[in-house]
Amino acid sequence: MEPYRGCGVEVITFLSRWDKELHARGFLAGAYWNLKNLGSLTRAAGRVTEPDVINYAHWDGQATTRSRYMPAHMWTNHQRIHQYLGGVIRTWGGVTLDIDLDKLDLRLPHA
Numbered sequence: 001m002e003p004y005r006g007c008g009v010e011v012i013t014f015l016s017r018w019d020k021e022l023h024a025r026g027f028l029a030g031a032y033w034n035l036k037n038l039g040s041l042t043r044a045a046g047r048v049t050e051p052d053v054i055n056y057a058h059w060d061g062q063a064t065t066r067s068r069y070m071p072a073h074m075w076t077n078h079q080r081i082h083q084y085l086g087g088v089i090r091t092w093g094g095v096t097l098d099i100d101l102d103k104l105d106l107r108l109p110h111a
Contacts, residue, residue: 001033008040015041016048028052032083035069042071053106055081065105078107 004011019029030053033041038056054075058067065080066072085101 001031001037003034003036008037011037012040012044012048015051016044019051020049023049030055032057035067038069042074045071045074053079053081055083055102057083057086057100059084059086061085063101063103065103078105080105 001011001015015031019031022029029049029051031041031051032055035056035058041050041054044050054070056067056070058069060067062084063082064084065082067082070080082103083100084103088099088101090097090099
C-alpha cells in the first residue's frame with residue numbers, strides 16, 4: 001500500500017476482507033506497506049484478518065528486517081521483507097534498471 005491520507009479505515013477493511021478470502025481459498029496473504037501508514041495496519045492487529053507476510057518500505061539503508069517502526073511482536077516467524085534502499089541502478093544483460101533493495105527474512109508456511 002503506497003502512502004494514503006484520510007482513508008485508513010477503508011484501506012484496512014479492504015485488506016482484511018481480501019486476506020480473509022485468500023485464506024478461505026487456501027492461499028497465504030502478503031502485503032506491501034509504506035512506512036508512513038504502517039501504523040494503521042499494526043493498530044488494527046487482532047481485529048482484522050492480517051496478512052501472513054509483510055513487506056514494508058523504510059529506506060533507512062539498513063539491510064535488516066528489524067525496525068523501530070515495526071512492532072517486535074508482529075510478523076516474527078520469518079514473515080518480513082524490508083525494502084531498505086531505493087533508486088539503486090543495476091545493469092543485467094545490457095539493460096539498466098532503477099531498483100529497490102530488499103532484505104528477506106522469509107520462510108513461508110503452508111496455507
